[in-house]
Amino acid sequence: MEPKPVRESQVTVSQLMLPEDANASGNVHGGAVLSLIDSAAGVTAMRHCRRRVVTARLDEMSFLRPIYIGNLLTIRASVNDVGTTSMEVGVRAEAEDLATGETWHVASAYLIFVALGEDGTPLPVPRLIAETDAERRRMEAAKRRRELRHHHSEELARLGLKPG
Ligand SMILES: CC(C)(COP(=O)(O)OP(=O)(O)OC[C@H]1O[C@@H](n2cnc3c(N)ncnc32)[C@H](O)[C@@H]1OP(=O)(O)O)[C@@H](O)C(=O)NCCC(=O)NCCS
Numbered sequence: 767m768e769p770k771p772v773r774e775s776q777v778t779v780s781q782l783m784l785p786e787d788a789n790a791s792g793n794v795h796g797g798a799v800l801s802l803i804d805s806a807a808g809v810t811a812m813r814h815c816r817r818r819v820v821t822a823r824l825d826e827m828s829f830l831r832p833i834y835i836g837n838l839l840t841i842r843a844s845v846n847d848v849g850t851t852s853m854e855v856g857v858r859a860e861a862e863d864l865a866t867g868e869t870w871h872v873a874s875a876y877l878i879f880v881a882l883g884e885d886g887t888p889l890p891v892p893r894l895i896a897e898t899d900a901e902r903r904r905m906e907a908a909k910r911r912r913e914l915r916h917h918h919s920e921e922l923a924r925l926g927l928k929p930g
Contacts, residue, residue, distance in 0.1 A: 769893035772901045775813035776844040779806045783837050783861075794833035799859060800824075803875055806841040807855040811879035814845045814853055815891040822852065823878040825911070831861070831870050838862040839872070844901075847908030851888035852880050854908045876911065 787798040859872040883889040
């Protein structure tokens with residue numbers, strides 16, 4: 767498989783937040799944001815490996831500021847690093863007030879996708895080429911997170927704190 771540059775799979779999607787995206791308080795529901803993040807990140811992962819993928823993990827995610835109905839939500843997603851069959855996709859979500867042009871950072875997240883073959887077993891993905899300094903930094907950070915996830919998971923298991 768030919769290695770692929772980060773830029774070949776990057777995705778930007780924008781969606782107008784409508785009343786159907788609202789929670790009981792009238793602001794945008796967290797689930798609506800999560801759904802768009804998962805979709806954009808999944809498309810990014812599929813573009814990289816050109817296979818079907820499943821979301822294996824969504825790392826800790828905080829909602830930093832509210833989004834209101836009528837705002838434009840924009841998600842930018844790119845592959846940060848790959849393992850053998852898995853890909854870490856980094857996502858940044860921003861909201862825009864279309865009346866004023868003001869934009870604000872809503873959330874950032876890291877998602878892990880796994881490429882699957884026809885029989886549903888994980889299959890290898892192409893290597894990732896980081897071409898810019900920012901991409902190389904993100905790749906290094908993703909490798910570090912992969913190690914930390916592994917340690918964290920082992921530690922939770924050791925302490926009997928893994929969700930079961
Ligand atoms: C994701 C899934 C295919 C992994 O299957 P598995 O038998 O655990 O596969 P493996 O142990 O061989 O792991 C495959 C890769 O995924 C990674 N992985 C699996 N689960 C992971 C997790 N929770 N977090 C991070 N990475 C994970 C492994 O590190 C491995 O990466 P690598 O090949 O790059 O080294 C399987 O757990 C699954 O089908 N989960 C359900 C996915 C789904 O339905 N998502 C939508 C939710 S509605």
